[in-house]
Amino acid sequence: MSAVCTADPGDYHRPMSSSPGSRLPASALEWLIPGSHRRVLSLGVPGADVTRGLAATTHSFTVIDRLPDALEGLARLAPDSRRIVAQAESLPFAPCLFDVVLACQNLHTLAPGLAYAEIARVLQPAGSFAVMYLTRDDSVPWVRRLAALLQGADPAAMRGGYGTASVDTLAESDFFPDLEHRDFRMWVPVTRSGLVDMVRTHPTLQSLPREALDELAAAVGDLYDSSARAPEPLLLPWRVQCWRAVVDHSELSKPLLPPDDAVDIRL
Numbered sequence: 331m332s333a334v335c336t337a338d339p340g341d342y343h344r345p346m347s348s349s350p351g352s353r354l355p356a357s358a359l360e361w362l363i364p365g366s367h368r369r370v371l372s373l374g375v376p377g378a379d380v381t382r383g384l385a386a387t388t389h390s391f392t393v394i395d396r397l398p399d400a401l402e403g404l405a406r407l408a409p410d411s412r413r414i415v416a417q418a419e420s421l422p423f424a425p426c427l428f429d430v431v432l433a434c435q436n437l438h439t440l441a442p443g444l445a446y447a448e449i450a451r452v453l454q455p456a457g458s459f460a461v462m463y464l465t466r467d468d469s470v471p472w473v474r475r476l477a478a479l480l481q482g483a484d485p486a487a488m489r490g491g492y493g494t495a496s497v498d499t500l501a502e503s504d505f506f507p508d509l510e511h512r513d514f515r516m517w518v519p520v521t522r523s524g525l526v527d528m529v530r531t532h533p534t535l536q537s538l539p540r541e542a543l544d545e546l547a548a549a550v551g552d553l554y555d556s557s558a559r560a561p562e563p564l565l566l567p568w569r570v571q572c573w574r575a576v577v578d579h580s581e582l583s584k585p586l587l588p589p590d591d592a593v594d595i596r597l
Contacts, residue, residue: 335455337470338502348540353379353518354379354380354383354570355378355384355514355515355516355570357514358462358486358489358516358570358572359379359383359384360380361512361514361572361574362432362460362462362572362574363384363388363430363432363460366387366388366425367387367389368387368388368389368396368429368430369388369389369390369392369427369428369429369430370388370390370391370392370428370429370431370432371392371421371423371427371428371430371431371432371452371511372384372391372392372393372394372431372432372434373394373402373418373431373432373433373434373436373440373445373449374393374394374395374400374433374434374436374439374537375393375395375403375404376393376432376434376435376462377434377435378407380432380434381404381407381408381411382398382407382408384408384432385407385408385410385411386396390412391408391410391411391533391571392411392412392413392414392424392428393408393411393412393414393456394413394414394415394416394417394418394421395413395415395416396415396416396417397415398415398501401413401414402509406531415551416449418433418440418444418445418449418522419440419444419445419448420444421442421448421449421450421451421452424452425451425452425456426452426453426454426455427452427454428454428457429453429454429457429458430453430457430458430459430460431449431452431453431458431459431460432460432461432462433456433459433460433461433551434461434462435462435463435464435492435493436493437461437493437496437497437500438493438495438496439493442496442500442503446459446499446500446503446505446506447505447542447581447582448508449505449577450505450506450551450560450577450578450579450581450582451484451582452471453577453579455577455579456576456577457576457577458574458575458576458577459500459506459574459575459577460572461497461500461572461573461574462567462570462571462572462573463492463493463570463571464493464516464570464571465492465494465568465569465571466488466566466567466568466569467515467568467569468488468566469567470567472553472557472564473566473567474583475553475557476488476525476550476594479546479549479550479553480529480535480546480550481537482546483542483546484532484534484537486534487532487534487535490576494571497509498572500573500575504578504581505577505578505582506575506576506577506578507575507578508575508576509573509574509575510573510574510575511571511572511573512572513569513570513571513572514569514570514571514572515566515567515568515570516569516570517566517567517568518566518568519563519564519565519566520563520564520565520566521563522551522554522555522558522563525550525551525554525564526550526551526554529547529550530543530544530547551592
């Protein structure tokens with residue numbers, strides 16, 4: 331379940347985690363998890379910005395992950411957090427324990443038929459399920475030109491999905507009937523060398539002949555030079571997509587009824 335909200339620039343589908351100025355907008359986290367001193371459960375390890383924000387404002391911050399190694403880095407960013415090896419489909423918590431359950435960049439990895447019932451169970455009445463995805467905004471002209479260059483060498487480049495389609499399963503869930511959605515903007519600085527290195531180090535592009543890779547890298551450098559306003563770096567545009575839904579506990583207390591075509595056997 332390990333998931334982060336930021337990643338290495340070699341990944342076409344996620345922003346850089348260490349670029350100056352690439353902070354997650356505070357307004358996004360404030361909308362997603364309104365109020366302070368909340369009891370928050372994160373399904374998987376969120377990115378550094380989310381971790382810092384929640385550690386500073388929540389009453390208690392609990393993180394689960396299937397992989398113990400994924401939890402080790404949290405000790406530095408959120409020393410007071412609870413870190414538990416577990417999975418969303420079988421949460422080791424008492425009912426009604428959390429105000430908010432968060433899935434950051436990883437809703438698509440959950441089994442909705444099992445996970446949504448478990449998430450609803452551990453939420454207190456009026457608690458909410460919060461979902462966040464970062465998705466690149468390809469509407470900016472220089473990003474479209476970059477995509478065209480890379481797709482000439484690798485047709486799959488900058489085309490991959492982010493997992494946001496999985497939100498449709500949440501919208502259809504009886505546990506979370508009223509789903510709200512809001513987008514925020516995030517700009518990630520990228521240097522010329524950083525953009526060229528992204529091309530040179532990407533696994534599929536490294537399989538190109540050396541001459542072809544050099545030509546592609548040079549073309550990307552030229553694109554950068556013609557698009558940037560020196561000395562300012564180019565800014566990669568990203569959307570911080572947020573969803574939240576208040577839990578409906580009535581689904582947990584409905585009686586189990588056989589289907590209409592079931593055979594009724596009386597003894």
